Amino acid sequence: MSVHFDWRLAPYDLLASRAHARVLHRAGLLDDTEVERILTALADLDHDAHNGVFRPAAEDEDVHTALERGLLERVGALGGKLRAGRSRNDQIATDLRLYLRDHVRQIVTRIAELESELMAQAERTIEAPAPGLTHMQHAQPIVFAHQLLAHVQAFARDVSRLQDWDVRASVSPLGSGALAGSSLPLDPDAVAKELGFARAAANSLDAVSDRDFAAEFLFAAALIGVHLSRLGEEVVLWATSEFRWVELDDAFSTGSSIMPQKKNPDVAELARGKAGRLIGDLTALLTVLKGLPLAYDRDLQEDKEPVFDAVDTLLLVLPAVSGMIATMTVDVDRLEATAADGYALATDVAELLVRRGVPFRDAHEAVGELVAYCAAKGLDLSEVDDDTLAAISEHLTPDVRGVLSVRGAVEARSAPGGTAPARVAEQLADLRDTVHRQLEWAGTA
Ligand code: ARG
Numbered sequence: 235m236s237v238h239f240d241w242r243l244a245p246y247d248l249l250a251s252r253a254h255a256r257v258l259h260r261a262g263l264l265d266d267t268e269v270e271r272i273l274t275a276l277a278d279l280d281h282d283a284h285n286g287v288f289r290p291a292a293e294d295e296d297v298h299t300a301l302e303r304g305l306l307e308r309v310g311a312l313g314g315k316l317r318a319g320r321s322r323n324d325q326i327a328t329d330l331r332l333y334l335r336d337h338v339r340q341i342v343t344r345i346a347e348l349e350s351e352l353m354a355q356a357e358r359t360i361e362a363p364a365p366g367l368t369h370m371q372h373a374q375p376i377v378f379a380h381q382l383l384a385h386v387q388a389f390a391r392d393v394s395r396l397q398d399w400d401v402r403a404s405v406s407p408l409g410s411g412a413l414a415g416s417s418l419p420l421d422p423d424a425v426a427k428e429l430g431f432a433r434a435a436a437n438s439l440d441a442v443s444d445r446d447f448a449a450e451f452l453f454a455a456a457l458i459g460v461h462l463s464r465l466g467e468e469v470v471l472w473a474t475s476e477f478r479w480v481e482l483d484d485a486f487s488t489g490s491s492i493m494p495q496k497k498n499p500d501v502a503e504l505a506r507g508k509a510g511r512l513i514g515d516l517t518a519l520l521t522v523l524k525g526l527p528l529a530y531d532r533d534l535q536e537d538k539e540p541v542f543d544a545v546d547t548l549l550l551v552l553p554a555v556s557g558m559i560a561t562m563t564v565d566v567d568r569l570e571a572t573a574a575d576g577y578a579l580a581t582d583v584a585e586l587l588v589r590r591g592v593p594f595r596d597a598h599e600a601v602g603e604l605v606a607y608c609a610a611k612g613l614d615l616s617e618v619d620d621d622t623l624a625a626i627s628e629h630l631t632p633d634v635r636g637v638l639s640v641r642g643a644v645e646a647r648s649a650p651g652g653t654a655p656a657r658v659a660e661q662l663a664d665l666r667d668t669v670h671r672q673l674e675w676a677g678t679a
Contacts, residue, residue, distance in 0.1 A: 236535050237290040239542065240297040246332035247297050247325065248280045250408060251305075253428040254320055257409075261419045263318055272316060275308035296535075297329070298322045319420050321412040323442040323530040328408045330538065332429060334451055335403055337545045338396050342676040344552035345393055345458070349386045349669045351559040356382040356662055360655050363640040364479070364569035365578060372576025375640040376653040378479075378569055381468075383658065386665050388461045393672045395454045403447040406431040410438035413529035443528045445519065448537050452516040455544040459512030462555060466505030469558065473499045478568055483561035486554075501558045508551050515540035515547075573640040577605045579615055582637040582646065587629050600627035614638075 252273060259269035279301060282288035294300035305313035356379035366376035406429055409415065409422030415438040422434035435441030472479040473487075482499055490496035518540045522533050580601050587597035603626050608615055616638045623630040637643065648654035651661075 236296045236538070237294045237300055239539055240326075240329075240535075241290050241300070242542065243297045243326075243329040243333055243538075244283045244301060245280060246329045246336070247301055248276050248283070249332060250325060250328045250429060251301070251316060252276050253425045254408065255316060256428065257420050257425050258315065258318060258418075260421065260424070263418065264315060268312055268315065271309050271312060272305070275305055275313070278308060279304045296322070296326075298325055319411065319416040319418040320408065321410075321442075323412050324407045324410040324438075326534075327410075327442055327444070328406060328429070330541065331403055331405070331407070331431075331447055334447065334541065334545075335400060335430070337549075338400060338403075338451065339676040339678070341455075341458075341545070341548050341552070342393050342396055342672055343678045344549060344556070345389050346669050346672045346676070346678075348552055348556040348559065349389050349665070349672075351556045352382045352386045352389075353662060353665060353669070355379075355559060355562070355564060356386070356658070359564055359566060359569075360658050360662065362564070362566040362569055363573040363644055365573050365575060366653070372572075372578045374581055374647075375573040375578050375643050376647075377644050377655055377658055378564060378566070379655075379658050379662065380653040383661055383665060385461070385465050385468075388464075389458070390665065390668050390672075392454065392458045392461060395457070396451075397675060399447070399450050399454055401432070402450070404430075404432040405441070405447075406434045407441035407444075408434070410435055410441040413439050413442055439529045442530045443526075443534075445523055445534060445537050448541050449516070449519050449523065452512075452519055452540060452544055455548055456509070456512045456516045458548060459509035459551075462551060463506040463509035465555065466502040469502035469562070470499050470506070473497075473502070479565060481563045481565065482558060483563075486558040486561055501554050505551055505555050508547050511547055512544055515544045570640065574614075574638075574643075577608065577615060579638050579640070579643055580605050582643045583615065583630075583634050585646075586634055586637050587627075590629060592629050596627075597629070600630060603627075604630065 255264065255269055255272045255276065258264045259266075264272065279288060283301075283304070288304050290297070290300040291303070294303060302313065302317075305316065359378035359382065362378045363375050364378040364381065365372050366374045366381070406422065406426035408425045408429070409420050426432070426434040469480065469482070471477055473482050482497065482502075484497070486501045487497045488500045490498060519537055522536045526533055583604070584594065584597040584601045587600065588594050592600075604615065604618065604623070607613075607622065607626065608618060616635050620632045623632065623634070637646070644653050644655065646654070648657055650657065
């Protein structure tokens with residue numbers, strides 16, 4: 235029994251059935267009247283299934299048997315002719331591909347929306363110096379937009395991965411029958427074309443056994459989950475009273491039932507937590523596929539629930555995260571005030587010495603000594619007097635203070651891909667183009 239979960243494939247099964255009816259007609263296996271009656275009944279069934287007028291019954295094993303019953307109820311024994319030249323094995327493989335190719339476009343649209351919200355926040359923070367962290371320690375100042383766009387880059391790769399996936403998923407198994415193909419004069423290429431696939435499968439055995447498209451989708455979904463979890467984790471941190479980089483909108487945070495002051499970043503935490511579920515879906519399918527002999531085995535029925543779960547999860551989480559990002563307030567003053575904490579401008583002093591011909595190794599050592607002195611005395615780098623500078627290194631002349639500004643430090647990092655606002659603005663413009671093309675690809679631009 236799988237109808238309780240595979241019923242959602244009904245519209246795709248009916249689409250494939252219509253294509254199959256037409257191919258049987260072209261092969262002379264259904265006459266003009268028969269094909270018309272079947273196509274009308276299938277359209278009627280589609281309508282009724284959509285409105286819940288036709289529903290799977292307790293005795294229906296799966297979506298295919300339920301829909302065959304519906305067809306037989308409408309056209310009688312004639313409906314039985316549709317079974318010619320196909321099997322549930324090639325049907326289910328076709329249905330799942332159709333379902334996924336459709337839903338991947340919905341997922342891409344939701345990713346593009348999230349990218350757009352991150353880009354809108356980036357636009358507002360393109361000139362906002364912020365602490366840049368490595369090892370969760372202050373490292374070098376960046377502009378906050380640079381960090382937000384780093385997440386957009388990851389999501390843009392996710393979309394590109396799904397687009398690559400789509401090229402490989404664009405293969406129609408229909409016509410493979412149970413495993414060996416058909417002796418009837420069917421036209422798998424025509425059916426493939428009608429269903430929007432690039433081509434028909436080259437090997438009927440492979441066509442009914444192959445679930446690479448599902449596994450590959452689940453990997454892409456798991457990686458989207460991982461990316462959402464990394465963004466979620468950052469938002470959780472940013473919203474703490476220790477960081478106070480952002481404030482989340484009330485609609486995207488929840489209170490505590492006991493502590494009246496609490497504002498918990500639940501959406502960010504769920505984004506982090508759902509990654510576990512998506513990785514689980516991938517693991518579940520790979521485990522089913524491992525060691526499975528060709529061709530079809532009923533084990534393959536276990537492909538669907540992980541796929542549906544991953545689709546449902548992404549379609550739920552992506553809009554929630556988009557809303558959270560769209561409504562979050564970034565505290566640019568606090569970001570700027572803390573951007574130079576932790577002697578984050580030390581590299582700038584060292585690089586200034588390098589520009590003056592000092593070997594980086596020596597510069598690193600001198601600035602390291604300067605930082606240690608400041609840490610011991612509780613001073614900022616700019617507060618050290620001239621004599622102390624000179625005592626640490628002859629290269630530490632008073633004018634090194636010129637590079638001790640966060641704005642100067644971010645401006646200076648103007649190499650391609652760097653955090654200089656002008657570079658970040660270019661990056662943002664490129665990403666806007668990319669996201670526009672993603673929406674066009676998904677058919678929603
Ligand atoms: N419900 C089955 C599945 O999901 C359809 C294919 C069953 N085919 C068979 N010969 N038992 O995989």
